[in-house]
Amino acid sequence: MPTISSNRLLGRLRALGEIGRDPNGRLVRLAASDSDQLGRDQFVAWLREAGVDIKIDRIGNIFGVWRPDSVCEDRPVLIGSHIDTVINAGILDGCYGVLAGLEVVETLRDMGFAPYRPIAVAAFTNEEGVRYAPDMMGSLVHAGGLTVDEALATVGVDGTLLGEELARIGYAGDVEPGSLRPAAYIELHIEQGPILEREGFAIGAVDNLQGISWQKVTLEGVANHAGTTPMSMRYDAGYAAALAIAFVHDLAQDSNSASVATVGSMRYEPDAINVIPSRATFTVDLRDPDEAHLRALEAALAGYLESLRAKSGVSVSVERLARFEPVCFDERIVRLIEQAAARRGLSSRRMTSGAGHDAQMIARVAPAAMIFTPSVAGVSHNPKEATADADLIAGATVLLDVVLDLASAAEQRHGQF
Ligand code: GLV
Numbered sequence: 063m064p065t066i067s068s069n070r071l072l073g074r075l076r077a078l079g080e081i082g083r084d085p086n087g088r089l090v091r092l093a094a095s096d097s098d099q100l101g102r103d104q105f106v107a108w109l110r111e112a113g114v115d116i117k118i119d120r121i122g123n124i125f126g127v128w129r130p131d132s133v134c135e136d137r138p139v140l141i142g143s144h145i146d147t148v149i150n151a152g153i154l155d156g157c158y159g160v161l162a163g164l165e166v167v168e169t170l171r172d173m174g175f176a177p178y179r180p181i182a183v184a185a186f187t188n189e190e191g192v193r194y195a196p197d198m199m200g201s202l203v204h205a206g207g208l209t210v211d212e213a214l215a216t217v218g219v220d221g222t223l224l225g226e227e228l229a230r231i232g233y234a235g236d237v238e239p240g241s242l243r244p245a246a247y248i249e250l251h252i253e254q255g256p257i258l259e260r261e262g263f264a265i266g267a268v269d270n271l272q273g274i275s276w277q278k279v280t281l282e283g284v285a286n287h288a289g290t291t292p293m294s295m296r297y298d299a300g301y302a303a304a305l306a307i308a309f310v311h312d313l314a315q316d317s318n319s320a321s322v323a324t325v326g327s328m329r330y331e332p333d334a335i336n337v338i339p340s341r342a343t344f345t346v347d348l349r350d351p352d353e354a355h356l357r358a359l360e361a362a363l364a365g366y367l368e369s370l371r372a373k374s375g376v377s378v379s380v381e382r383l384a385r386f387e388p389v390c391f392d393e394r395i396v397r398l399i400e401q402a403a404a405r406r407g408l409s410s411r412r413m414t415s416g417a418g419h420d421a422q423m424i425a426r427v428a429p430a431a432m433i434f435t436p437s438v439a440g441v442s443h444n445p446k447e448a449t450a451d452a453d454l455i456a457g458a459t460v461l462l463d464v465v466l467d468l469a470s471a472a473e474q475r476h477g478q479f
């Protein structure tokens with residue numbers, strides 16, 4: 063059975079994880095930033111060393127395409143994920159899938175495998191959505207869900223324009239997004255949750271991904287003196303926001319579905335100890351595997367904000383930042399993942415992805431599925447994010463086997479993909 067080079071994969075993961083550290087040692091490679099440029103440059107250098115054809119599209123997605131003489135059709139097996147990060151990130155989220163993809167290509171090439179179709183590795187732009195919304199932007203554009211011009215015109219939380227920033231860091235490519243049509247898409251990722259570890263499984267065969275709703279809520283009250291304004295005469299946007307945040311939390315906590323809800327960003331203005339806040343701006347991230355439940359959560363929040371307006375006299379405005387329905391992945395690829403795990407003696411279970419991933423966008427245009435590996439203590443979006451080396455190797459090995467299946471002529475003979 064073919065084996066990947068564990069040292070090369072783990073070494074690259076650690077090397078990329080050192081790129082984009084801020085002065086406090088935090089890993090921060092927000093999309094299209096200077097540190098994202100450094101990470102991209104390293105990835106492109108590795109692609110160049112691997113001798114694959116490098117393509118960069120107008121939204122900055124990077125593709126490394128291996129197309130040896132054996133290929134009989136144009137559509138590649140695409141392996142992808144992202145190398146942008148959240149603020150104070152771990153080193154695995156996204157990077158694992160991208161670097162394992164490169165590892166798979168190099169392994170297959172070195173063992174003399176003659177693929178029926180090309181094999182390509184993608185690093186999609188702005189998966190995290192921290193600087194520019196929506197998240198999964200590069201893959202969304204690739205799948206035709208957002209025009210490239212609209213995406214490039216996105217204004218970031220820091221007031222920058224994505225198109226200008228991509229050009230500034232040298233990653234506004236010229237390839238038309240979506241022109242590289244995959245025959246199949248596969249994404250390897252750490253689970254970022256506790257299930258595999260808790261239940262003792264090595265591999266997650268991800269067959270669906272929950273729906274995601276992102277909103278930005280702005281409450282406007284009246285700034286006034288904290289010492290002289292009686293409690294009955296206040297229009298306190300800060301207090302109203304606190305009520306709304308508690309409501310959002312309880313909404314998910316008390317739901318009888320698998321709902322989760324988070325207020326992850328919050329700003330008061332003028333943000334001073336002795337001034338009643340005139341404005342509060344916060345984000346709401348709602349998720350549920352069931353579209354009807356997700357809609358019910360959104361409706362409940364809208365109803366609550368309306369009652370808050372009536373009760374506390376603050377004005378309310380809501381901006382939608384992202385909205386993606388739940389996705390079902392391709393049953394045939396999910397089965398290939400289960401079979402590959404079994405052949406390697408690895409336990410696997412089917413599961414839902416709680417996190418958003420590029421796979422959910424590419425699933426619109428190609429058969430797609432995901433492989434998960436256990437996350438220690440279920441921690442992610444945190445520098446403590448970790449997966450045991452043996453689990454990282456196991457996941458990359460399953461990826462190797464599934465790509466081998468998808469790129470071999472036998473699959474084509476069976477009329478699949
Ligand atoms: C992506 O990391 C997400 O927010 O799920």
Ligand code: MN
Nearest residue numbers: 155156189251
């Ligand atoms: Mn990710």
Ligand code: MN
Nearest residue numbers: 148155190443
């Ligand atoms: Mn992430």
